[in-house]
Amino acid sequence: GQNIDQPTEMTATEGAIVQINCTYQTSGFNGLFWYQQHAGEAPTFLSYNVLDGLEEKGRFSSFLSRSKGYSYLLLKELQMKDSASYLCAAGDSNYQLIWGAGTKLIIKP
Amino acid sequence: IAGITQAPTSQILAAGRRMTLRCTQDMRHNAMYWYRQDLGLGLRLIHYSNTAGTTGKGEVPDGYSVSRANTDDFPLTLASAVPSQTSVYFCASSDSAGGPSEQFFGPGTRLTVL
Numbered sequence: 001g002q003n004i005d006q007p008t009e010m011t012a013t014e015g016a017i018v019q020i021n022c023t024y025q026t027s028g029f030n031g032l033f034w035y036q037q038h039a040g041e042a043p044t045f046l047s048y049n050v051l052d053g054l055e056e057k058g059r060f061s062s063f064l065s066r067s068k069g070y071s072y073l074l075l076k077e078l079q080m081k082d083s084a085s086y087l088c089a090a091g092d093s094n095y096q097l098i099w100g101a102g103t104k105l106i107i108k109p
Numbered sequence: 110i111a112g113i114t115q116a117p118t119s120q121i122l123a124a125g126r127r128m129t130l131r132c133t134q135d136m137r138h139n140a141m142y143w144y145r146q147d148l149g150l151g152l153r154l155i156h157y158s159n160t161a162g163t164t165g166k167g168e169v170p171d172g173y174s175v176s177r178a179n180t181d182d183f184p185l186t187l188a189s190a191v192p193s194q195t196s197v198y199f200c201a202s203s204d205s206a207g208g209p210s211e212q213f214f215g216p217g218t219r220l221t222v223l
Contacts, residue, residue: 033209033211041216041217042217044214045211045212048211087151087152095205095209096157097152097154099151099152099153101150101151
């Protein structure tokens with residue numbers, strides 16, 4: 001079957017670093033996406049990994065290990081505006097996205 | 110307009126009524142999608158269209174239908190609404206020629222079926 005697992009909720013402190021993990025199991029694999037979704041809003045794209053390794057984009061980085069079916073999103077220098085849900089999604093053999101339930105990140109001052 | 114729009118923003122509907130959710134994009138993307146998002150379940154694909162004139166079923170298609178008469182529009186119809194269709198509905202599009210790519214989402218429609 002196809003499955004995406006990520007923690008339901010995480011809490012971190014403003015200015016700190018947080019790592020959100022995601023494990024996936026799909027029929028075929030065509031890349032791993034991370035999206036950010038603020039409460040009451042639509043998801044917005046953060047990153048895409050198709051090869052193993054780390055992709056850095058400002059304060060956000062995303063890592064992929066295809067052999068382990070594992071990815072993480074790393075957020076540095078946390079700001080209050082980073083309070084949101086972070087959605088992990090894997091592309092399957094039909095190029096459809098299989099979505100995790102999302103990780104709600106709570107930032108405390 | 111720029112991007113992807115949905116209408117209505119929200120709707121309260123009596124069970125048994127027919128309802129069409131509208132979605133329009135101006136990015137000339139070939140692929141479009143309809144998702145529903147329920148608390149604790151994440152986004153679930155209802156129907157998709159890889160190009161104008163073609164549609165396909167996603168994970169949860171029962172009770173929904175779609176059409177794709179042109180590139181820009183992708184309406185979702187609930188033929189006879191039931192309370193379990195209460196959800197937030199997101200339309201998305203992508204330029205997916207040759208592989209997966211970033212999906213752009215509309216603002217969503219919050220639907221309540223009583």
